[in-house]
Amino acid sequence: MGNNYSKISAVYKAIKSKLSTGESVRIYMRNFTQEEIGYSCQFCHNLYKLTFLSYYKYLKSPKYQIIAAPNRIPLVINFLTGHWLECYVVNEIEELIKKLNINKETSFLLNPQIILPNGDDFELDVLFSVEEDIYWIESKTSDYHHYLEKYSKMAKLLSSEKVHPFLILTDVPQQTCNKLSNLFGMEVLNIENFSEVMFEELKPYKTIHNTEEITNSEID
Structure with a gap:
């Protein structure tokens, strides 16, 4: 996360904003660069593998959207x-x-x-x-x-x-x-x-x- 923070910050902050409720967030990435999209999807994929996200889905072109929900456990x-x-x-x-x-x-x-x-x-x-x-x-x-x-x-x-x-x-x-x-x-x-x-x-x-x-x- 640290070395690529500028590329994932928008997605990270969107997920972080839902930690208090655990609700899903839809992130529109039509204006993201391909690099930002790639790193953001990898970031969410890694969080999902670790069960840090209870739900994750990426909608490809032409939608370019990430839907994700954080897992609300203390860790x-x-x-x-x-x-x-x-x-x-x-x-x-x-x-x-x-x-x-x-x-x-x-x-x-x-x-x-x-x-x-x-x-x-x-x-x-x-x-x-x-x-x-x-x-x-x-x-x-x-x-x-x-x-x-x-x-x-x-x-x-x-x-x-x-x-x-x-x-x-x-x-x-x-x-x-x-x-x-x-x-x-x-x-x-x-x-x-x-x-x-x-x-x-x-x-x-x-x-x-x-x-x-x-x-x-x-x-x-």
């Missing part, structure tokens, strides 16, 4: 309302670790609970560490406006050269994310830019195999 509701984005974040980081051949000590914590100085509980989405560097990553598929001030305060509490706070958003242009970053003191990224930015963050930990590679890296 599905939790996944489609946002847990998928946390999974995407973790999966992308794991892929980058392999790609960069990072041999340093790494660890993940999903949804850890911490206690603030005032005694309040606070649940984080993802904590990821490479040696002494800690990456705190929050992800939101909607209603991020209500969380920014809270995240900003948490970023200040965790303020350290070794702690790197990120907020990953969907459906928000990177230009807007850049403005939010300046306002709230944490790096805000559109989902499409997350992998590229995290690649640069983790690049210093890349395992160098030989002198030639070191030389090339220095030149780059």
Whole structure:
């Protein structure tokens, strides 16, 4: 979902809008590109195979319609309302670790609970560490406006050269994310830019195999 979000977002949001009722939704795709239609159908097919959809049908040309109904069980509701984005974040980081051949000590914590100085509980989405560097990553598929001030305060509490706070958003242009970053003191990224930015963050930990590679890296 994450790597192809822009191609499936219309269908995803339509299905997500029916999670509270479980009713079917009819998605008209006459104005979709062939690529968007292909990815959207594959997305729904995969959800149906996993029983995340209780009903799915694609009506070909000339109708170009998807009819789908979400399965209203807690696992599905939790996944489609946002847990998928946390999974995407973790999966992308794991892929980058392999790609960069990072041999340093790494660890993940999903949804850890911490206690603030005032005694309040606070649940984080993802904590990821490479040696002494800690990456705190929050992800939101909607209603991020209500969380920014809270995240900003948490970023200040965790303020350290070794702690790197990120907020990953969907459906928000990177230009807007850049403005939010300046306002709230944490790096805000559109989902499409997350992998590229995290690649640069983790690049210093890349395992160098030989002198030639070191030389090339220095030149780059």
